[in-house]
Amino acid sequence: MAVPRWLRASCAGSVAVLLLLLAPFPLLGPAAAHGGGSGAPVGEPCPGGAIGTAYSGTLSFEGGPLPVGDLDNVSIQYSYAYQTTVVNGTGQTVSVSCTTVVQTVLTGPDGAFSVTLTLPLNSCDRETGDCEVISGPFGPLSAGPTLAAPAGYGTVATVYASSIAIDFVADLASLTLDPVGPVAAYSPSGVETVSAQPLTGDGAGTPGTPQYDWSLTGTGWRFLGPLTGSAVNLTGAPGAGPGTLSVQARLTVGNTTFTAGPTNLSLEVVPTSLLAASENQSEIDAGEAVSVTLTAAGAPGYAYTAVALPGLGLSARPLACSSEPNGATSELVACSTNLTYPDPGVGTPEVVVTNGYSTASENLAPVTVNPPPALEVVPASPLAYAGQPASIRLAALPGTGTAPYRGACLDPGDGPVLCQMTAGPSWSFAPEYATAGTYVGAAWTWDARGVNSSLPVTVTVASPLALGSIAGASVPVPEGEPTSFSANLTGGFLPGRYWWNVSSAPGPVATGTVPNDGPLAVTWVATLPGSVFLSLTVVDAVGTSVERSVVVSVGAEPAQFVSAIQLPPADLVMAGTSIGVTWEAFDGAGTPALTFAPAALLSLTESDGSAPSIAWANASGAGPLPVVASGVFGIPSAAWVLGRLNLSVATVVAGPLTLRLASLGGLASPPPLTVYVGPDLTHLHLYDPEVVLPGDRTNRTLWHIEDEFGNPTTGTSVEVEFSTVGFSEDTVMPVLAEAGGTTGVWVNFSAPTSAGGTVEVRSPLSGVLLGPLQVPAATSGASGRTSWNPLVLGVPIGAAALGAAAVVARRRRAASRSDLSEEELQHFVEGRDRVIAAVEAAGVADLARIEAAWTGTAPPAELSDWVASLVADGTLGARTGPDGVARFCLAAPALGPAHIVLDEEALAEATRARDALVREPERERPEEPR
Numbered sequence: 001m002a003v004p005r006w007l008r009a010s011c012a013g014s015v016a017v018l019l020l021l022l023a024p025f026p027l028l029g030p031a032a033a034h035g036g037g038s039g040a041p042v043g044e045p046c047p048g049g050a051i052g053t054a055y056s057g058t059l060s061f062e063g064g065p066l067p068v069g070d071l072d073n074v075s076i077q078y079s080y081a082y083q084t085t086v087v088n089g090t091g092q093t094v095s096v097s098c099t100t101v102v103q104t105v106l107t108g109p110d111g112a113f114s115v116t117l118t119l120p121l122n123s124c125d126r127e128t129g130d131c132e133v134i135s136g137p138f139g140p141l142s143a144g145p146t147l148a149a150p151a152g153y154g155t156v157a158t159v160y161a162s163s164i165a166i167d168f169v170a171d172l173a174s175l176t177l178d179p180v181g182p183v184a185a186y187s188p189s190g191v192e193t194v195s196a197q198p199l200t201g202d203g204a205g206t207p208g209t210p211q212y213d214w215s216l217t218g219t220g221w222r223f224l225g226p227l228t229g230s231a232v233n234l235t236g237a238p239g240a241g242p243g244t245l246s247v248q249a250r251l252t253v254g255n256t257t258f259t260a261g262p263t264n265l266s267l268e269v270v271p272t273s274l275l276a277a278s279e280n281q282s283e284i285d286a287g288e289a290v291s292v293t294l295t296a297a298g299a300p301g302y303a304y305t306a307v308a309l310p311g312l313g314l315s316a317r318p319l320a321c322s323s324e325p326n327g328a329t330s331e332l333v334a335c336s337t338n339l340t341y342p343d344p345g346v347g348t349p350e351v352v353v354t355n356g357y358s359t360a361s362e363n364l365a366p367v368t369v370n371p372p373p374a375l376e377v378v379p380a381s382p383l384a385y386a387g388q389p390a391s392i393r394l395a396a397l398p399g400t401g402t403a404p405y406r407g408a409c410l411d412p413g414d415g416p417v418l419c420q421m422t423a424g425p426s427w428s429f430a431p432e433y434a435t436a437g438t439y440v441g442a443a444w445t446w447d448a449r450g451v452n453s454s455l456p457v458t459v460t461v462a463s464p465l466a467l468g469s470i471a472g473a474s475v476p477v478p479e480g481e482p483t484s485f486s487a488n489l490t491g492g493f494l495p496g497r498y499w500w501n502v503s504s505a506p507g508p509v510a511t512g513t514v515p516n517d518g519p520l521a522v523t524w525v526a527t528l529p530g531s532v533f534l535s536l537t538v539v540d541a542v543g544t545s546v547e548r549s550v551v552v553s554v555g556a557e558p559a560q561f562v563s564a565i566q567l568p569p570a571d572l573v574m575a576g577t578s579i580g581v582t583w584e585a586f587d588g589a590g591t592p593a594l595t596f597a598p599a600a601l602l603s604l605t606e607s608d609g610s611a612p613s614i615a616w617a618n619a620s621g622a623g624p625l626p627v628v629a630s631g632v633f634g635i636p637s638a639a640w641v642l643g644r645l646n647l648s649v650a651t652v653v654a655g656p657l658t659l660r661l662a663s664l665g666g667l668a669s670p671p672p673l674t675v676y677v678g679p680d681l682t683h684l685h686l687y688d689p690e691v692v693l694p695g696d697r698t699n700r701t702l703w704h705i706e707d708e709f710g711n712p713t714t715g716t717s718v719e720v721e722f723s724t725v726g727f728s729e730d731t732v733m734p735v736l737a738e739a740g741g742t743t744g745v746w747v748n749f750s751a752p753t754s755a756g757g758t759v760e761v762r763s764p765l766s767g768v769l770l771g772p773l774q775v776p777a778a779t780s781g782a783s784g785r786t787s788w789n790p791l792v793l794g795v796p797i798g799a800a801a802l803g804a805a806a807v808v809a810r811r812r813r814a815a816s817r818s819d820l821s822e823e824e825l826q827h828f829v830e831g832r833d834r835v836i837a838a839v840e841a842a843g844v845a846d847l848a849r850i851e852a853a854w855t856g857t858a859p860p861a862e863l864s865d866w867v868a869s870l871v872a873d874g875t876l877g878a879r880t881g882p883d884g885v886a887r888f889c890l891a892a893p894a895l896g897p898a899h900i901v902l903d904e905e906a907l908a909e910a911t912r913a914r915d916a917l918v919r920e921p922e923r924e925r926p927e928e929p930r
Contacts, residue, residue, distance in 0.1 A: 046083045046098035046138040051117070053137060057164035059111035059145075061153070062201070070150075071111030076166065077104045078143040082119050082136030089129030098138070104146065115143070115164065156201070171206030172251040174199045175260035179301075183266040184245075185329035187299040187357040188238035191224060195231040196247050198260060210249035210260070218243025221267060236269040238358075243267035268329055272298035272358035277351050279339075283368045285402055285451040289338040290367055294319070294351050300331035302355035310339045311347035312369070319351070341369040373401030373453035375408075375445050382457070383493055383542055385464040389430035392457070394443050396425040401447035413439030413459060433461040436491075465492030467538055467546040469638075477526055477554055485534060486521035487548050489514060492540035500524070502552075503533035514538060526554040531594050551594045551642055559585035559593030559643065562661065562670050566646075570844070572678035572885065575709050578618075578648045579675050583661055585643040597640035598665030602633045604649060605658045612651040614709075620646035654679045654711035678885055681716055683708035684766040686745075696776055697751040702744045703761075703770070705735055712743035714848045715885030718769065720747055724757030737851065754778035831866040832875075839876060839888050846887045 059071050079102045086094040107113045117137040124131035143164045144157045153168040178195040186192050198206045214227045220240025224233040236243065248261035277294040284290055292308050306319040319335035326332035333353065341347055347367040353360050374397040384390030394408045404423040411417045412431035420427045424445065433439060439461060444454030472485035489498075500510040500522040510522045520536060535549035566582035573579050585596035602625065604615050611631025618624050619639035625647075628634045639645055651657055659673045686703040693700035705713055713735050720731045729752055738744045747770065749759050756777035761770035838853035839845050850867065851859040867888065870876040877891040 043095075043097055045096050046081045046136065048081065048139040050135075051080065051137055051139040051141055052162055053117040055115040055117075055141070055159075055162055055164050057105075057107075057113045057115060057143065057166065059107045059113070059166045059168075061168045062170065071107060072109040074107045074111070075104050075146040076107060076113055076115075076143060076164075077102065077146045078115055078141060078164070079103075080117050080137045080139065080141050082134055083138060085133045085135065087131050087133060094130060101137075117141075153200075169201035170258065171200040171208050172198050172210060172249060172258040172260050173201035174203075175247065175249045175263045177245075177247065177263055177265050179265070181265040183268060183329055185268045185270040185299045186236055187302055187355050188236060188240070188269050188271050190299070190302070190355075190357040191233055191235050193231055193233050194245055194247075194265060196249060196263070198230075198249050198251065206251065208251045210251040210258075213248045213250075213262075215246045216243065217246075218267060220269070234267075236267060238269070238271065240269045270297075270299040270329060272296060272304075272353060272355055272360045274351070274353060274360040274362045277362045277364060279349065279364050279367065281367075282365050283370065283402055283449075284341065285370050285372045285447065285449050286344050287340065287342055287372055288449060288451060289340045290349070291336065291338055292319070292349060292351060292364065293334070293336040294353060294362070296333040296335070296353045296360060297326060297330050298333065298355055298358060300325065300329070302331070302357070304331075304333045304335075304353060304355050306333075306335040306351060306353040308337055308339055309350040309352070310341065311349055311367075312341060312343065312345045314339075314341070314347075319353075321353075339367075341367065344369050344371045370402050371400045373405070373445060373447045373451055375443060375453045375455055377443055377455065377457050382459045384431075384433055384459060384461045385491070385544070386433055386436045386461050388464060389432050390459060390461075392429045392431065392443075392459070394427045394429070394445060396445055396447075396453075398425075401445075401451065401453070402449045403447065405445055405447050406450070408443065408445040410443050410457065411441040413441030413457070431459075433459070436461050436463045460493075462493050463491030465496075465538065465540050465544050465546050466490045467536065467548045470534065470536060470548050470550040472550070472552075477552060480525060480527065482523045482525045483552075484521060484523045485536075485550075486519045487536050488519050489538055490517050492538075492544060492546075493542050494540055496538055496540035498536065498538045501535050501537070504528055514540075526552070528554065530554055553593075553595045558587065559596035559667060560588045561586055562596075562664055562667055564670055564673060565644075568659070568673055568675035572676050572887075574682070575652050575654050575677050575680045575707060575711055576650060577680075578650045579657075580646070580648050581659060581673060582647070583645045583670060585640075585667075592643050594642045596643040596665075597637040598667075599637050599663070600635040600645075600661060600665075601628065601663045602635055602647065602649075603660045603662065604631045604633075604651065605660070606653060607656045612653045612657065614653070615649065615651040617647060617649045620648075651677055652709035652711075653677065654707075654709075679707040679711035679713045679716075680709060681707065681713065681763065681885075682765045684713060684716075684763050684769060686761070686769050689747075690744075697778060699747070699749045701747045703747055704738065704742055704744045705769075706743065712737070712741060712848075713885075714743050715846050715887075716763075718745050718747075719762045719764075720749065721760050721762065722749060722751065722757055722775070723760070723772075724753065724755045724775075727753065727755070727757075737848065749775070751775055751778070828862070828866065828869075831860065831862060832870055835863070835866050835870060836875065836890070840890055844887050844889045846885050850888070 057076065059074055059076070061071070079100060081098050081100045084097050084099060086096075088094050101117075105113050105115055119134050119136055122131065122133050141159050142157075143159060144166065145155060149155045149168045153170055156167045156169055158165045176197045176199065178197060184192075184194070196212055198208070198210050200206050210230075212228075212230055214223070214232050216223055216234060218241055220237040221234060221243035224235055234245065243266070245265040245267060246262045248259065248263075251258045273296060275295045275297055277292075280291040294306060296304065296306070298304065304321050304323060306321055307316045308319060309316050317337055317339060319337040321333055321335040323331050323333050335353065339347075339349060347369060349364045349367060351362055351364065376395050376397060378393040378395055382390055382392045390412075392410060392412075394410065396405055403425075405425055406423070407419060407421040408424060408427040409417055409419040410429045410431065412429075412433070414433055415431060418429050418431060420429075427445075439459045441457045441459065442454055443457045444452055446452045466489070468488040468490075470485050470487045472483060477483045494514055494516055496514045498512060498514050498520050499508045501508050502524060504527065509524050514520065520538070522536075524534070526532060530553075532552045532554055533549060534552050535547055537545060537547045539545040562583050562585050564581065565584045566580060568579050568581050585593040587593045602617055604612055604617070606612055615631065616624070617633040619635060621641055622636055622639035625633035625635060625639075635645065635647075649657075649659065654677050657675050657677050659675070660669065662669045684705060684707055686705055688704045690702040691699070692702065705718075707713055714737050715735065717732050717734045720733055722729045731748070733746050733748070735743050735745045747761055751757070754777060757775050758772035759775055760768060760772045762768050834853065835850055838850045841853075842849050847864070847867065851863065854860070867876070871878050871888070874891055876888045878886055878888050
């Protein structure tokens with residue numbers, strides 16, 4: 001078999017070259033390694049469609065005179081695939097695989113060849129029963145020479161339905177330019193290179209060397225250098241108009257000449273221009289950065305650089321730039337950087353952008369650079385006392401930072417950080433330190449730019465300046481003899497100064513410097529008898545002063561007795577209210593003993609001699625007194641001020657309270673003092689109602705009443721008000737004593753009209769105690785005294801209600817003297833005499849105190865009648881205290897037997913009041929309480 005000349009010239013028998021030429025056919029698959037045999041199964045069906053098995057092929061040259069013999073004996077390689085399906089004995093498909101087949105064929109003398117696609121035969125395994133069924137062939141069918149085309153040619157292979165065409169195509173089929181155009185934009189004065197690219201028919205570069213004909217038209221355009229090669233250099237002057245570059249190529253192969261072109265390229269000059277340039281801020285603090293950005297446009301294909309000139313003597317700073325196409329003839333350039341100004345002033349920044357041939361620049365707005373924020377602490381080294389607020393002020397220095405400031409914070413070195421979000425320029429803080437010591441913290445502020453300024457803060461904390469009591473002579477000092485006094489100084493910021501002064505000397509007795517803590521002593525000679533005021537004043541380094549004083553008795557006699565000089569009030573004192581009382585010591589001449597100050601005892605007792613369950617006692621200057629025993633309080637000597645003891649006591653138990661002063665350093669105790677404690681009428685409340693006559697329009701209910709401490713409230717009253725549209729009725733109901741020491745009040749109601757309304761119970765001092773309770777209107781045809789639903793008061797009807805019913809189920813009392821029997825009249829006279837005796841013994845007594853005169857037996861039910869008759873005939877005077885309780889006293893001396901004058905109306909009113917206390921049911925028709 002003859003080998004064509006182009007093939008002999010190409011390979012020269014080299015095996016390496018042959019393997020290299022096989023590389024362009026990757027689709028041949030693994031079968032190529034088996035010399036055209038079958039490849040391994042793919043493991044899946046063939047993806048292509050079924051194709052024919054017979055093809056006729058031709059190999060030809062186009063565009064060049066090559067000998068016909070060069071078409072003979074050219075190796076053509078082709079590939080296709082077949083599918084193998086494995087079916088088991090039951091007809092089920094076991095597997096499907098696709099196999100690629102690679103085969104070769106040689107051309108004839110005229111370049112013709114034929115291809116027959118063959119398939120393996122079907123086969124079955126007798127032992128397993130599996131059968132292989134072959135289908136195909138499957139495409140795509142690919143074909144081509146196994147060796148490369150001759151020099152100057154390219155290969156084009158096309159597979160048709162039943163034929164294969166393989167062409168060797170000659171070079172120089174077309175001509176392109178680099179840049180490809182159709183328009184090239186260049187920077188003014190730029191030196192540009194344009195290259196011609198000759199291509200073969202299949203678009204590959206030609207291996208030949210064509211000749212080129214270049215031409216250039218347009219104002220301001222010219223060539224630089226020779227025009228004989230495939231590339232030329234050209235340039236456009238600034239302001240050049242549109243230009244055109246044209247080139248044509250010629251290539252002779254054998255006796256044939258190929259031409260390509262002319263190919264044209266339109267030319268434009270695009271100068272560099274600044275589209276926008278800006279800075280993000282025009283006022284900053286020194287050391288802060290300004291962000292500068294610019295956008296420029298220019299000819300594409302150049303490397304663009306930019307710099308910023310900050311001003312204020314600072315060196316130029318490059319900008320970071322990026323480019324992107326902006327249409328066919330322009331490139332968009334974006335650049336940015338940060339300019340940092342370390343010193344105050346006004347900068348005038350400028351930006352410059354260039355591509356090496358064309359440059360653009362622009363001035364930006366001036367930048368005002370303020371001094372950075374600066375902070376000071378006032379005072380620079382703060383001082384403070386433990387347990388007391390320190391005074392620390394932060395201030396921004398004038399002319400620093402960018403106003404307005406946003407706030408300031410102080411880390412005091414102990415405790416939480418303190419911040420004030422105000423504009424300043426000064427901020428005050430008052431941290432407090434629990435203990436003395438040195439605390440290191442920090443302070444900082446930030447201005448309108450957010451720039452921070454901070455500095456450390458050291459706070460020195462000392463214990464508060466304190467001066468102990470003056471120790472010295474506790475008894476009168478002798479006249480003309482030296483006496484020493486001293487007081488211990490602690491805390492404060494030292495050194496400081498001290499002064500000893502006495503009221504009898506024109507100037508200080510002693511003065512000096514206090515270097516540190518410790519005692520301060522003085523020796524003083526009294527020159528005149530009497531009471532002398534001795535004082536010690538100390539001032540520390542920061543101006544804080546403390547003072548202690550004592551009254552010194554010179555040649556005076558000791559105390560002989562203690563007497564009360566401020567008595568408790570005669571009127572009732574409300575429970576829980578402070579009661580003031582003062583005792584003072586006197587010498588034998590009745591002169592106040594100013595130095596008398598013994599530890600003593602205060603005892604509080606009730607009427608039965610027991611200690612009150614809850615009581616308080618305080619001394620002026622000494623605070624709450626300690627409890628020594630039940631109802632007994634200890635009085636320290638410090639509670640005496642110039643021989644005087646000011647006490648305040650309080651108890652929550654109503655009744656007489658006796659105050660006794662004892663253990664007075666050998667002196668006799670003064671007489672006891674008695675104060676009468678009444679209930680707290682400003683905080684009354686109702687509880688435990690006993691419903692006697694339930695109903696929604698008529699009701700009789702006994703409510704128990706007490707103050708906030710549980711005290712009964714005998715002697716006061718409440719108002720029961722019925723209100724409806726255009727009508728209101730008030731009834732004053734007295735508070736009555738009940739069994740067990742409690743008190744109660746009747747809340748009685750009978751709707752006076754058929755209209756509905758509300759019922760409300762009020763106290764003059766406590767306000768509303770009950771209600772408003774809704775009273776429904778009377779049903780049609782019913783009288784004004786319809787029943788009142790007991791659910792309105794929320795009180796069940798049961799044993800309590802039945803028991804209470806006995807209160808009103810009694811006989812009606814006569815309202816005149818003629819209705820009294822002789823026996824009743826005698827009982828009436830004796831009762832009045834006993835009331836007079838009880839009031840005379842007490843001086844002033846309320847009803848509860850009069851009832852206490854019946855020792856060993858309960859007070860009679862007629863007691864209120866007797867008291868009312870004595871008030872009516874002028875024997876007793878009556879008044880109501882601020883607590884609403886009535887109190888009685890003798891209006892005139894009771895000479896001889898009481899003269900009985902009956903006031904019929906007063907007696908009737910007293911009888912009705914007594915009826916509320918009587919618990920005896922009578923056979924007569926019961927009278928409704930009102």
